[in-house]
Amino acid sequence: MPSDSVLRLVWIYPDLLSTYGDQGNVLVLEQRARRRGIPVETLHVRSADPVPESGDIYLIGGGEDRPQILAAQRLRRDGGLHRAIGRGAAMLAVCAGYQIMGSVFGGEEGQPVEGIGLLDIASGRGTGRAVGELVAETDPALGVPTLTGFENHMGVTRLGPGVRPLSRTVVGTGNGDGTEGCYAGKVIGTYLHGPALARTPGLADLLLTWATGTQLGPIDDVWFERLRQERLAATLPRT
Amino acid sequence: MSQLPLRAQLASALGRTAATLSRATGRGDGSVIGGRVGLALEPDLLRQLAQNRRLALVSATNGKTTTTRLITSALQELGDVATNAFGANMPAGHVSALSSSKDAPYGVLEVDEKYLPEVIDTTGAAVVVLMNLSRDQMDRAAEIWLLAQKWRRALAGRNTHVIANADDPLVTWGASTAASVTWVSAGQPWKEDSWCCPECGGPLDRKGLEYVPPGGHVSGVVGQASPDENDWACRECSFRRPQPSWILDGEAVVDPRGRRWPLDIQLPGRANRANAVIALATAEAFGLPVERALPRLREVRSVAGRYTTVEREGRNARLLLAKNPAGWLEAFDVLDPALPVILSVNAQGPDGRDTSWLWDVDYRVLRGRPVYVTGERKLDLALRLEVADVPFQLTDSFVQALAAQPPGKVDVIANYTAFQQIRTEFGRAV
Structure with missing residues (x-):
């Protein structure tokens, strides 16, 4: 993104996948960019409309089984997201949106449904629902502090060699193998609601850094930090 | 019901005793324990x-109790009515309500969405009333499309008459397997789930309404949509809004x-105007005409603490309950723009433990008035408002x-357990 231009956020399919406060990730990115003087434009793309290729950061959220399957079908048919990621755009994919980025995910009855193949992951349906607060230590290479959020899913996600775990779980289920989420290139996937970027604004700043190609200055994080400390204290086992 | 079998009479009587004991010992209003005792026997x-x-x-998701x-x-215009007025909306509560008005020829029961097929x-x-379905307490509630599908199965092949909100596509779909339906245009301000x-x-497609993204440029204020603006139709199949026979048109x-x-x-x-139109359509299904039903509706001033005003040291606080994004949107419509507002949010079991839904609510309508934040999850709300x-x-x-208010009026919006805590503080205000 050239330094004088507008940061373009693209929210994919809020009509299908925005069931768990996913709008919050969009709002947090907007706020943290604007407070650093970066002008922002946000586009909401409905599932009947084409996904533009020219965005800087793409967001896709969580939802129920049926809309998840519809979203995967439409994204595959549309192809716009693939072209955008191919030319180096950043993305945050959450929960149902995270699962469809892989090769396969579990449908309404647990049957395998074809994903869109943007991340080297494969998901299926687990035996029980993972519901509750999650805390995880982020991959040190990312320079993002401890991840906190709320998970609510039945998914089990296996990471392939083409991705790295986003974090290692301290409390909670995440992918189901002791890791939570994954990343590859500028694409991040996570099971976390909360929403994730409100609970871990460092992740929002990472996406902004990737998209702008510049180091970002600090901003007033007092309310983010107070909420983080309260949630971490409430969730981590007392020592 | 004097014709109840002996075992049922005994179960019913023991349940009432348990309810009385629960009230007398201050443990609750007795509407759940009494029913549980009866059902066990x-x-x-x-x-x-x-x-x-x-x-x-x-x-419905919202407005059941009211x-x-x-x-x-x-219906009290027609005779005695058994009802679960305290919102105990699962089978134990229904047993308790019917048991405590044994001889009432009519019953009006609030039913949890998930339990509706069973009940x-x-x-x-004879009559089922369906008003709205939207996201609510996602960490514990069923997905709403699945709920609507279960409603369809429960209503199919029955001689049940349904009163349903035709402006809510998911409710329409859930109701449309019923043998007969009275369609009501009761509006649908929250459209993010449909x-x-x-x-x-x-x-x-919605007639006269372009897609407005959540958090887009509209304020949280609910407009007075003309009835036509509530029309909708699928672009790809034949599913569309049925013609309503009752219409909420402004006031x-x-x-x-x-x-x-x-x-x-x-x-x-x-x-509440939408709730009233639904109530009038239901009353007519019981043979009660508008001219007799409407004066009865006008007598209702508050419902289990909702809309009531509590007073302390010259501060008069009006209590509004809002449990999910659709409920907050409707609550904002009730607020007096000239007054300060206190917001209280908890995340106990009945509220849903995930506070992510706060990000689905468009709080920008509150700009320009004093806003006070409290509740067990006040920091979640604080960050939401900050952003x-x-x-x-x-x-x-x-x-x-x-106490931080100047003496006078203030509005309060609280979610479920936060609301009950405030009621308790003021002696179970009704």
Whole structure:
């Protein structure tokens, strides 16, 4: 993104996948960019409309089984997201949106449904629902502090060699193998609601850094930090 | 019901005793424990208590308790009505309600959305009232499309008459397997859960309304949509809004004969006008005409603490309950823009433990008035307001927030357990 231009956020399919406060990730990115003087434009793309290729950061959220399957079908048919990621755009994919980025995910009855193949992951349906607060230590290479959020899913996600775990779980289920989420290139996937970027604004700043190609200055994080400390204290086992 | 079998009579009587003990010992209002005792002794008790009465079951995500109260008030014009007025909306609560009004020929029962199929099946209710479905407590509640699908299966092949909100596509889909339906245009301000066709997944087109993204440029204020603006149709299949016979039109209702009645109810806000129109349509299904039902609705001033005003040291706080994004949107419509507002949010089991839904609420409508934030999850709300550029003051408790006001009126919006805590603080205000 050239330094004088507008940061373009693209929210994919809020009509299908925005069931768990996913709008919050969009709002947090907007706020943290604007407070650093970066002008922002946000586009909401409905599932009947084409996904533009020219965005800087793409967001896709969580939802129920049926809309998840519809979203995967439409994204595959549309192809716009693939072209955008191919030319180096950043993305945050959450929960149902995270699962469809892989090769396969579990449908309404647990049957395998074809994903869109943007991340080297494969998901299926687990035996029980993972519901509750999650805390995880982020991959040190990312320079993002401890991840906190709320998970609510039945998914089990296996990471392939083409991705790295986003974090290692301290409390909670995440992918189901002791890791939570994954990343590859500028694409991040996570099971976390909360929403994730409100609970871990460092992740929002990472996406902004990737998209702008510049180091970002600090901003007033007092309310983010107070909420983080309260949630971490409430969730981590007392020592 | 004197014709109850002996076992059911005994179960019913013991249940009432348990309820009385629960109240006397201050443990609760008794509406759940009494029913549980009765059902333990006679599992068939609900079916037996439901026999030989005309029942209406009321279900929705929002407005169940209030609409149950409005229908009950209307039907009292016809005779005694058994009802679960305290919102105990699962089978134990239904047993308790019917048991405590044994001889009432009518019953109006609020029913949890998930339990509705079971309660339709058990009671064989003559009338089922369906108002709205939207996201609610996602960490514990069923997915709403699945709920609607279960409603369809429960209603198919039955001789049940349904009163349903035709403006809510998911409710319409859930109701449309019923043998007969009275369609009501009761509006649907919250549309974020129905941009897609429940039948085929295609996009729903809404007449005169472009897609407005959540958090887009509209404020949270609910407009006075003209009835046509509530129209919708699937772009890809034949599923579309049925023609309504009752219409909420601003401050008035238009009945099936085209007569226009000013509602003039005391309960505030658009949502309650919608609830009132649903209640009038239900009353007519019981043979009660508008001219007799409407004056009864106008007598209702508050419902289990909702819309009531509590007072402390010259501060008069009006209490509004909002449990999910659709409920907050309707609550904002009730707020007096000239008054300060206290917001209280918890995340206990009944509230849903995930506070992510706060990000689905558009708080920008609160800009420009004093906002006080409290509740067990006040920091979640504080950050939400900060990101929405709504200035606020954080307070440690509702009482502290109230004391921070100048003497006079203030509005309060709280979610479920936060609301109950405030009610308890003020002696279970009703």
